[in-house]
Amino acid sequence: xxxxxxxxxxxxxxxxxxxxxxxxxxxxxxxxxxxxxxxxxxxxxxxxxxxxxxxxxxxxxxxxxxxxxxxxxxxxxxxxxxxxxxxxxxxxxxxxxxxxxxxxxxxxxxxxxxxxxxxxxxxxxxxxxxxxxxxxxxxxxxxxxxxxxxxxxxxxxxxxxxxxxxxxxxxxxxxxxxxxxxxxxxxxxxxxxxxxxxxxxxxxxxxxxxxxxxxxxxxxxxxxxxxxxxxxxxxxxxxxxxxxxxxxxxxxxxxxxxxxxxxxxxxxxxxxxxxxxxxxxxxxxxxxxxxxxxxxxxxxxxxxxxxxxxxxxxxxxxxxxxxxxxxxxxxxxxxxxxxxxxxxxxxxxxxxxxxxxxxxxxxxxxxxxxxxxxxxxxxxxxxxxxxxxxxxxxxxxxxxxxxxxxxxxxxxxxxxxxxxxxxxxxxxxxxxxxxxxxxxxxxxxxxxxxxxxxxxxxxxxxxxxxxxxx
Numbered sequence: 001x002x003x004x005x006x007x008x009x010x011x012x013x014x015x016x017x018x019x020x021x022x023x024x025x026x027x028x029x030x031x032x033x034x035x036x037x038x039x040x041x042x043x044x045x046x047x048x049x050x051x052x053x054x055x056x057x058x059x060x061x062x063x064x065x066x067x068x069x070x071x072x073x074x075x076x077x078x079x080x081x082x083x084x085x086x087x088x089x090x091x092x093x094x095x096x097x098x099x100x101x102x103x104x105x106x107x108x109x110x111x112x113x114x115x116x117x118x119x120x121x122x123x124x125x126x127x128x129x130x131x132x133x134x135x136x137x138x139x140x141x142x143x144x145x146x147x148x149x150x151x152x153x154x155x156x157x158x159x160x161x162x163x164x165x166x167x168x169x170x171x172x173x174x175x176x177x178x179x180x181x182x183x184x185x186x187x188x189x190x191x192x193x194x195x196x197x198x199x200x201x202x203x204x205x206x207x208x209x210x211x212x213x214x215x216x217x218x219x220x221x222x223x224x225x226x227x228x229x230x231x232x233x234x235x236x237x238x239x240x241x242x243x244x245x246x247x248x249x250x251x252x253x254x255x256x257x258x259x260x261x262x263x264x265x266x267x268x269x270x271x272x273x274x275x276x277x278x279x280x281x282x283x284x285x286x287x288x289x290x291x292x293x294x295x296x297x298x299x300x301x302x303x304x305x306x307x308x309x310x311x312x313x314x315x316x317x318x319x320x321x322x323x324x325x326x327x328x329x330x331x332x333x334x335x336x337x338x339x340x341x342x343x344x345x346x347x348x349x350x351x352x353x354x355x356x357x358x359x360x361x362x363x364x365x366x367x368x369x370x371x372x373x374x375x376x377x378x379x380x381x382x383x384x385x386x387x388x389x390x391x392x393x394x395x396x397x398x399x400x401x402x403x404x405x406x407x408x409x410x411x412x413x414x415x416x417x418x419x420x421x422x423x424x425x426x427x428x429x430x431x432x433x434x435x436x437x438x439x440x441x442x443x444x445x446x447x448x449x450x451x452x453x454x455x456x457x458x459x460x461x462x463x464x465x466x467x468x469x470x
Contacts, residue, residue, distance in 0.1 A: 032084050040081030047074025051414045055421060060240075060270050062418035063144055065338060069345075072136040072411040079407050080129055084121040090399050091120060098395075110395070120396050122360045126353040127400025127442045128407065133349050134438045135408025137342045138431040140415050147419050147426035148272045149331040153324065154425075155275070158185070158217045158293035159302070160309055161326035162318055167288035172316040176292055179308045181300025185213035188287035190255035192235070192277055196242040206255070206277035207291075208284030217293040221275060221423070225266030234265035236278035241267075256285045271424055346434075350441060357442065358449040361393060365453035373457075382458050386451055393450040397443050405435075 050071055054061045061067050079086075095110035162168065162176070168186075176184045187209035194202050211230040214220075220227055223239065225246035230236055235252065237243070243250040244267050251261045260283070268275045281287075294309060296302050313320040321329065412428050419426055 036081055037085070040078050042078075043074055043081060044078025047071065047076075047078055050074065051411075055414065055417055059418040059421035060272075062415060063272060063422075068140045068144075068415065069137065069342070071414075072132070072140075072407075075410060076129055076132045076136070076407055079132070079403060080125045083125045083128060083403065084117055086403060087120045087124050087399055088117050090402060091395065094398055094402065095395055098391075116364075119360065119364045120399065122364075123357060123393070123396040123446060124400035124403060126356040127397050127439075127446075128404040130346070130349045130353045130438055130442060131401050131404025131435060132407035132411075134346055134435050135405060135431065136411040137345065138434050139408060139412050139429060141339065141342065142429035142431055143412060143415050143419075143426065144272060145331075146429050147424050149327055150426040151271050151275075151424055152327045152331045155219055155221065156217070156293060156323050156327070157219045157295060158323050159296050160294040160306065160320055161291065161323055162294070162309070162313065162320045163289075163291035167290050168292065169316040169318055170289075172312055172318045173289050173292065175312040175316075176294060176309060179294075179305060179312075181297050182305050182309070183213065183216045183295045183297060185209055185217040185293045185295075186289045187214070187291050187293070188281060188284045189290050190279070190284040190287045192255065192279065193253040194241065194243075194250060204277045206279055206284070208279050208281045208287060211280065214278065217295045220266070220278070221269045221271060222266050223269050225264065227266055227278075229265040230278065230280060231265070232280050232282040233263055235262040235283075236266045236268065237264055238268040238275045238277070239270045254279075254283050254285070255287060258285075269423055271422055272419070346438070350438060353442060354445045357445045361446060361449035362453050365389065365450050365457070385458060386454055389450045389454040390447050393446040394443055397439070397446045400442070401439050408435075 051062070054067065054071075062071075092110070098110065162172070173186055176182070177186075187207045190206045190208050192204055192206050194204070196202050211228060214230075215227045218227075220236070224244075225236075227236065229246075235250070237250070241250070243264060246264050246267060248264050249261050250264060251259065253259050262279075262283070294305075296305050309320045312318070412430070416428050
């Protein structure tokens with residue numbers, strides 16, 4: 001990277017003719033090399049193309065960890081490469097109001113930021129990357145978790161749920177089944193394994209339940225077949241299975257190791273990937289009841305049913321919760337290792353953002369000693385100078401934040417589109433706290449890195465600094 005940077009800089013310097021080099025022309029025209037424009041456009045279009053292809057062919061792929069971690073990187077990097085094209089119009093837009101406020105600080109900050117495009121882009125780009133990563137990665141995880149919770153709530157037609165943390169007490173199961181006015185579905189956690197494409201053994205989580213009770217307490221998202229057709233010789237699968245046509249037979253290995261051939265009774269849509277497999281208790285030998293879904297019959301006294309359920313729970317040490325409370329406590333969430341990995345990525349990105357901000361602002365502020373001296377000679381005070389430098393740094397950070405937010409919004413829109421194609425209705429969750437913390441860290445780093453060199457420059461007499469003697 002160091003050699004590449006030195007080679008590019010040397011190539012640019014070598015293209016300047018000697019006569020041109022004698023001129024005092026330190027004007028930033030904001031033009032980008034065609035190679036960077038082409039590279040940025042290629043990377044950005046690649047990211048958008050991959051996202052569009054996934055939405056058209058397999059929307060569920062967008063929700064997979066490898067996809068939602070790697071795919072946004074293309075869009076983030078593409079926008080970062082094209083940042084110099086975007087910073088000038090965006091800077092003028094964001095600073096339109098501050099430039100019209102009383103005093104010269106807003107106007108000077110606007111002109112400095114919009115005319116020094118390379119410096120502005122150098123500061124805005126790392127902020128863009130960090131904010132975009134925070135919004136895209138953490139927002140995608142939170143959105144998928146919310147979608148899974150929404151899907152779990154929609155699938156369950158129960159009013160109360162017990163279990164989820166281990167086998168239930170048989171006494172509790174027996175008492176719940178005898179509660180007047182309640183329909184109870186006792187289910188067992190098991191698993192099935194299928195050989196697909198002749199080489200891949202695919203294991204799926206499964207639940208074993210009585211079909212009639214399951215139909216009364218669940219609203220499975222079926223796309224083919226009927227739940228009432230489920231019996232000891234059949235299975236309910238989802239669209240991810242290779243054999244997914246109602247009436248076909250599939251050979252599977254049950255949780256106890258038995259190999260059986262089962263008829264596909266019904267097929268569920270894939271959704272967020274949480275729609276598993278359903279079999280009858282006869283195909284879950286050895287599995288104990290670990291969950292009960294209870295629905296209050298039409299016309300029954302809900303309060304009376306709840307009181308009897310809670311009493312049975314107290315007597316046997318079994319917690320009974322409402323459906324919404326149970327989903328909030330037990331719905332599938334992204335694993336802790338994935339979250340830790342994402343935080344590690346963001347931590348590294350934030351560290352390098354701080355280094356980039358400090359490096360760029362320290363050097364650029366040091367190069368502006370003469371400009372600052374001229375302002376001091378025109379009557380600006382030291383506090384006004386420091387305020388100008390700080391406001392300019394914050395404006396540039398705001399530009400990067402807006403660009404990063406736009407990129408994160410684009411990535412989250414892709415996730416929302418994938419959920420819509422999978423028939424999952426769930427809102428986009430924006431990690432405002434994390435993005436705010438990242439943005440605050442960038443603002444502090446930029447302000448400190450700009451103000452400290454300016455404070456050091458103020459120690460030089462304005463006349464000497466304006467004359468070029470530092």
